[in-house]
Structure formats: structure tokens, C-alpha cells
Amino acid sequence: MATTTADRRMIKLAMSAPYLEREEEQALAHAWKDNKDQEARNRIAMAHMRLVVSMAGKFRNFGLPLGDLVQEGYIGLLEAAARFEPERQVRFSTYASWWIRASIQDYVLRNWSIVRGGTSSAQKALFFNLRRLRARLARGDTHLTAEAMHQEIAAALGVSTADVRTMDARLSSSDLSLQAPISSAEGESSSRLDFLTSDAPLPDEQAEGSIDGERRHHWLHAALGQLNEREMKIIRARRLAENGATLEELGILLGISKERVRQIENRALEKLKAVLVSKTTDFAYA
Numbered sequence: 341m342a343t344t345t346a347d348r349r350m351i352k353l354a355m356s357a358p359y360l361e362r363e364e365e366q367a368l369a370h371a372w373k374d375n376k377d378q379e380a381r382n383r384i385a386m387a388h389m390r391l392v393v394s395m396a397g398k399f400r401n402f403g404l405p406l407g408d409l410v411q412e413g414y415i416g417l418l419e420a421a422a423r424f425e426p427e428r429q430v431r432f433s434t435y436a437s438w439w440i441r442a443s444i445q446d447y448v449l450r451n452w453s454i455v456r457g458g459t460s461s462a463q464k465a466l467f468f469n470l471r472r473l474r475a476r477l478a479r480g481d482t483h484l485t486a487e488a489m490h491q492e493i494a495a496a497l498g499v500s501t502a503d504v505r506t507m508d509a510r511l512s513s514s515d516l517s518l519q520a521p522i523s524s525a526e527g528e529s530s531s532r533l534d535f536l537t538s539d540a541p542l543p544d545e546q547a548e549g550s551i552d553g554e555r556r557h558h559w560l561h562a563a564l565g566q567l568n569e570r571e572m573k574i575i576r577a578r579r580l581a582e583n584g585a586t587l588e589e590l591g592i593l594l595g596i597s598k599e600r601v602r603q604i605e606n607r608a609l610e611k612l613k614a615v616l617v618s619k620t621t622d623f624a625y626a
Contacts, residue, residue, distance in 0.1 A: 357389055417439065477492055566611050577590055
């Protein structure tokens with residue numbers, strides 16, 4: 341990607357910022373943490389802008405503007421400056437690197453493609469390391485097949501081979517608009533959207549299924565109304581509950597034998613069948 345004039349000016353400004361000695365860095369950090377001295381925080385941030393530019397340059401192969409990457413890295417840098425604890429005796433650059441990288445990576449994941457990807461830590465590691473590992477494997481063994489390469493990368497990053505294969509396909513191609521025009525041999529113009537198929541039922545099938553479902557619900561409700569109280573209790577417990585009761589459990593509950601429960605259940609099912617058959621027959625000849 342070409343470096344714009346604005347990018348060059350920004351890089352020059354970052355590189356011209358003075359370094360901070362350890363003692364000065366500690367003093368500025370304490371001034372910010374203890375007294376909320378905004379000027380002290382800004383001086384720490386500006387002194388490390390060259391670190392932001394350097395880290396942003398490592399993500400330029402994802403096709404995003406360098407200026408945007410630097411801006412996102414600067415957000416991470418300010419977050420690091422706000423959270424830095426000088427008493428831990430760690431140089432600010434070491435601490436800030438994690439925040440800068442995280443901010444830039446999050447920006448890349450949100451803007452590289454309109455399709456959201458890399459939501460888990462394993463997927464993020466795959467997204468940002470796949471190209472590097474693939475290039476290294478290709479240099480080491482020119483006869484390595486694509487499948488073998490995917491297996492090697494999956495083992496190195498702790499993800500499945502299917503995930504590597506999917507991510508590799510995504511990184512090897514760009515987003516395509518569904519509205520992009522496609523011209524046929526006959527000169528007719530259409531878009532990619534016109535060729536998408538759906539597994540969902542057609543509108544008339546959905547309406548028919550809804551009507552039939554409602555009709556069956558009424559039939560079943562009418563059929564259940566033909567049962568007496570004990571038959572209804574057994575059918576509900578045995579056939580309509582999520583975890584059906586056993587014959588023995590219902591026998592104990594009703595104070596009868598489990599064989600008697602089975603007989604009542606069969607009689608109730610015969611009643612339901614007779615009512616439902618008559619309903620469907622009446623509907624067929626309506």
C-alpha cells in the first residue's frame with residue numbers, strides 16, 4: 341500500500357519525539373497516577389508514538405490505511421498510559437506494546453471484512469498467524485500439499501483443520517457485493533443476489549403449514565375433550581409431558597395397578613384415534 345503524504349508527515353513527527361530516560365518516565369507516570377497530570381500522560385504517549393507506528397506497519401498487509409492503523413494504535417497507547425503502574429518497575433514500552441497490539445488487532449478484525457470473524461482467542465491467533473506460518477512452511481518444504489500444510493498449522497495453533505481451511509479461503513479472497521452486476525451470454529444483466537437459493541419453504545408452503553398446524557391443534561383439543569378425567573391425566577402424564585411418567589409411577593399415583601393404567605391408556609388412545617380419524621375424513625370430503 342502506498343504511503344500518503346499525511347502518513348509520511350505523521351511518521352516523521354512520531355520519529356522526532358524525544359526518548360524518555362527511565363527516571364523521567366517514572367516521574368511522569370507518578371505525576372499522572374498520583375495527580376492526574378494530563379500533560380505528563382501526553383508526554384509519555386508522544387514519546388512512544390514511534391512504537392505505535394512500528395507496530396501498525398506490521399499489519400499493513402491486511403489492506404487497511406496506515407493512518408487508521410496508527411490512530412487505533414494510539415488509542416491503545418493512551419489506554420496503556422492511563423493504566424500504567426510505575427511501582428511495578430517495568431518500562432512503559434513493554435507494557436504499552438500489549439495494549440497497542442490489541443487495539444490494532446481489534447480494528448483489523450472489525451474492518452478487514454464485512455463478515456465478522458476471529459471472535460475467540462484461537463480464531464484471532466489463526467487470523468493473524470496463518471499467512472506467516474503458511475509462508476514459513478512453504479519455504480521449508482516446497483512439496484508440502486495444501487492439506488498437509490493446513491494440518492501443520494492447525495497443530496501449531498491448537499485449532500481444527502477445518503477452521504484453518506475456512507480461514508485460508510477467507511484470506512485468499514476478498515468480499516464480493518451481492519449487488520455486483522453479472523452479464524449473461526444473451527446480454528441480460530443480473531446480480532449475484534439473483535442466483536442465491538434458499539432452503540426455506542415458499543410463502544404458500546409456509547402459509548399452508550401454519551393453517552394445517554392450527555387445524556391439527558384444534559382437532560387434538562377437541563379429541564382430548566372426549567376423555568374422562570382419569571384418561572386425561574394418564575394421557576397428559578404419559579404422552580404430552582416432556583419426560584413421560586412410567587406405568588408404575590402412575591399406578592402408585594392413582595392407586596391402581598400398572599396393568600390397569602396400561603388398559604386405560606390404550607382405551608384413551610383409541611378414543612383419540614376415532615375422533616381424529618372422523619375429523620380428517622370430514623375435512624377430506626368437505
